[in-house]
């Protein structure tokens with residue numbers, strides 16, 4: 746079973762296709778670079794796989810779980826490092842750690 750499975754994924758913003766039927770698989774333990782020019786749909790695809798964004802048609806499975814119907818199980822299966830810093834400047838370092846632990850049920 747691939748750890749990530751994407752088949753003919755389509756996502757539209759106001760009728761415009763941002764992701765135009767992309768398909769790929771990632772095996773467990775594999776390092777996978779997801780590359781493409783600006784506007785290719787990389788961020789949109791990653792947001793779908795992280796269950797932060799819905800999609801119009803196709804299949805998106807992470808760890809065998811459906812990104813649409815089993816978002817909670819997908820979220821339990823993943824870790825995400827954001828491109829930009831997501832720390833809260835109003836909190837201390839300790840409070841930031843506590844907050845993120847809380848979000849992960851630790």
Ligand SMILES: Nc1ncnc2c1ncn2[C@@H]1O[C@H](COP(=O)(O)OP(=O)(O)O)[C@@H](O)[C@H]1O
Pocket residue numbers: 758762763764781782783784785786787788789790
């Ligand atoms: N929230 C949005 N609303 C409307 N169009 C968007 C939105 N986000 C991205 N797009 C469009 O979708 C396409 C794919 O964008 P994106 O997923 O950010 O590509 P990449 O990360 O590969 O640069 C682009 O044409 C972009 O302008």
Ligand SMILES: [Mg+2]
Pocket residue numbers: 787788789
């Ligand atoms: Mg991007």
